[in-house]
Amino acid sequence: GLHTKVCGLVARVLGLPAGQVQASASDTDQVANASATAASSGTDLNGRAAENAALQVRHNIAACIAKADACSAEAVRFEGGQVITPRRQRSFTEAVQHAYGQRVQLWSDGFYATPKIHYDRSTLTGRPFYYFAYGAACSEVAIDTLTGEYRVLRTDILHDVGHSLHPEIDIGQIEGGFAQGLGWLTTEELVWNAKGELLTKGASTYKIPTAADMPAQLNIELWHEANVEDNVGGSKAVGEPPFMLAISVFEALRDAIAATRPGNTPIHLDTPATPERVLNAILAP
Numbered sequence: 001g002l003h004t005k006v007c008g009l010v011a012r013v014l015g016l017p018a019g020q021v022q023a024s025a026s027d028t029d030q031v032a033n034a035s036a037t038a039a040s041s042g043t044d045l046n047g048r049a050a051e052n053a054a055l056q057v058r059h060n061i062a063a064c065i066a067k068a069d070a071c072s073a074e075a076v077r078f079e080g081g082q083v084i085t086p087r088r089q090r091s092f093t094e095a096v097q098h099a100y101g102q103r104v105q106l107w108s109d110g111f112y113a114t115p116k117i118h119y120d121r122s123t124l125t126g127r128p129f130y131y132f133a134y135g136a137a138c139s140e141v142a143i144d145t146l147t148g149e150y151r152v153l154r155t156d157i158l159h160d161v162g163h164s165l166h167p168e169i170d171i172g173q174i175e176g177g178f179a180q181g182l183g184w185l186t187t188e189e190l191v192w193n194a195k196g197e198l199l200t201k202g203a204s205t206y207k208i209p210t211a212a213d214m215p216a217q218l219n220i221e222l223w224h225e226a227n228v229e230d231n232v233g234g235s236k237a238v239g240e241p242p243f244m245l246a247i248s249v250f251e252a253l254r255d256a257i258a259a260t261r262p263g264n265t266p267i268h269l270d271t272p273a274t275p276e277r278v279l280n281a282i283l284a285p
Contacts, residue, residue: 001169002042006050008166009232013054015078016092033111040239043165044130045112048232053110060106064099065090116229131229133236135159137178137245139215139252145260148279152182152249154217159242162227163234171220174242178218181246183209186253186273257281 003023011018026046028034035045061083062076069076069085077084083095090098099106119126137157143150157178161170187207191199200206226234253273260282261267269281 001166001173002037002046004169005043005165006047009047009051010054012233013051013058013078014092015083016081020081020092037239040237040241041114042239043235044114044231044237047165047235048112049110051110051232052112053108056108056110057106060104060108061095061099064102064104065095068098131227131231131236133160133162133238133241134223135174135242135245137248139248141249141252141256143253143256143260143278143282145282148275148277148282150253150256150275150278152213152215152252155215155219155245155248157218157220157242157245158223159220159238159245160223160225160236161238162225162231162236164222165233165235167222170222170238173238174220174245175218177238177240177242178245179209179214181243182213182249183207183272184243185246185250185271187213189272189274253278 004018007021007023008018010016011021014021024030026034035041058078059073062073062078065076065083065085066073069087071085071087075086078092081092083090083092096106114130116127116130119128135157136159137155139152139156140154141150141152155178157174159174161174164170187209189200189207191205193199227236250269250271250273254267254269257267257269257278258265267281268284270277
């Protein structure tokens with residue numbers, strides 16, 4: 001997803017179809033400043049850096065073509081795989097070949113550091129984040145009051161990704177984040193023995209969510225407003241924030257348990273909300 005978005009950003013700058021842009025290796029043996037994509041920052045950092053590099057290449061080509069066609073560089077347009085001036089139209093390949101013949105630099109690098117970030121750990125003041133992402137989810141569940149087993153019937157999600165750079169990828173990230181959160185809150189139970197050794201060490205003992213655990217109906221919509229901060233393309237990070245949307249499933253289970261009990265008795269339900277814990281909450285005095 002990260003490579004696809006970065007390629008799309010470069011393609012947009014150069015007026016090319018996305019299929020004509022490829023991403024090569026970006027490990028530290030190639031890029032000294034390469035960083036982990038932690039905190040969902042991959043597109044924010046790499047996308048804006050690649051965009052900056054592509055803008056410099058476009059500027060160099062535009063200046064060369066403008067000189068050849070006796071127009072200003074601002075009058076040169078990059079659209080649909082073509083480089084267009086008031087005098088003529090060239091394919092992007094032709095424009096690059098001409099610039100190469102004129103010994104124009106056709107490569108560049110880009111770098112981006114998130115602005116406005118500052119934090120003083122001694123006073124606990126500052127601005128640790130550039131922006132915030134928001135989301136809302138509503139889930140419907142059905143529980144078996146005899147066994148504590150349950151199913152997630154439906155989840156509706158509205159999530160803020162700013163101006164989406166690639167809606168299909170972003171929706172997939174939301175689905176994945178929700179699934180991970182579902183496992184965190186309903187199935188992924190850590191068990192230790194009396195010696196303090198973790199027993200749930202692998203897939204045979206540690207239950208991760210599967211396709212069967214996902215809602216039968218999962219509806220996702222993207223919030224339509226762009227990021228108010230000057231982030232790349234008006235977008236927002238979307239890798240990890242959707243993780244929290246699964247809280248809606250946990251709260252739906254609490255509501256369902258409450259519906260089985262008289263009055264307004266308090267519901268005690270720990271996470272992960274396994275069927276055993278759901279049944280114990282139903283049977284609690």
